[in-house]
Amino acid sequence: MEPNQHLHIHVEQDSGAHSHTSADALPWADAARETIRRAGHSKGAARDALIEIMSQRDCAMSVPDMEQALGERPVGRASVYRALELLHGLHLITRVDIGDGVARYERAQLDDDDHHHHMVCDRCGVLIAFDDPELEAAIHKLSDRLGFEATEHEVTLRGACPDCRN
Amino acid sequence: MEPNQHLHIHVEQDSGAHSHTSADALPWADAARETIRRAGHSKGAARDALIEIMSQRDCAMSVPDMEQALGERPVGRASVYRALELLHGLHLITRVDIGDGVARYERAQLDDDDHHHHMVCDRCGVLIAFDDPELEAAIHKLSDRLGFEATEHEVTLRGACPDCRN
């Protein structure tokens, strides 16, 4: 039931869905460090290591995941959470909450290309990413109508994935 | 910063938003008990008390909230969580995750009239409910296209509410 597998599905405007992989990993790390510097922060080994780790994953990573990924390099819990708070405050990462009580984070996209949301399978726990221009349009229109200045939005679908349907 | 206030905003198809209150509280409690009975479960005082409590709230309630609302009637933690698991499994309640590490639940609507999603203000923590037919349409179309049988979906907007905008 652990959501440890990751597929990435891109939904075409009209037809079905197909896999894709984004590739702005390295630019993101640089942009993140630059934004942090410009925000007036000093360098820090822990935060830098975390940025390195996060730049290598396109989707939903929990803090336990990060601590494991850091492996050799010892980074204290507090530093991880502090770095995440900073990155999130600067909109460099997005928080993803799939409802298992564990917060996950993923790189925020530099150029809207990589913006996506998630489906979670109730049975096998697989986490599937998708993106849909129509959905985004509906959300933006809605946000305007509400007079709520939404800096972030999250959409999660829950149900049975194609594999578990049988 | 505690999300303890609740507004409920209904978004019209075209114009702005106005308050509304739903009123299928009592029918819901009856329907819930009936569904549980038909699913082959025995009666239980704890679960019954919880259904009573939940039938009186239209929106997002945390377990600590429930325990407080139960007040006099002593219901064990384990029973509360077990009841929630059962109710959720039978789609009688919906899980709402606003990202503060505390799961919330609310009655599932008998008749789609009360279906809604949430906005959370980053600053004051207020939780605002809204519903939007266009958004729902986009989600249903999307779900079909993905071949993902979504039994549940969650949309959360984060940002500054009208009051905090200033």
Add this chain to the structure above:
DNA sequence: AACGAGAATGAGACTCAATCTCATTTGTGT
């Protein structure tokens, strides 16, 4: 290059939602 104020870090204590265990109570059909 040495200095010092302020920022970043990390070990570990702590909080608290959520889970697990198991003995006890309650519901239901006979």
Add this chain to the structure above:
DNA sequence: ACACAAATGAGATTGAGTCTCATTCTCGTT
């Protein structure tokens, strides 16, 4: 009333996330 199964609850336990504070590191200044 009886017996078996389901439901309940006290309490222990897990684990994510927070907090504190002493130490280390950055970086501008001398």
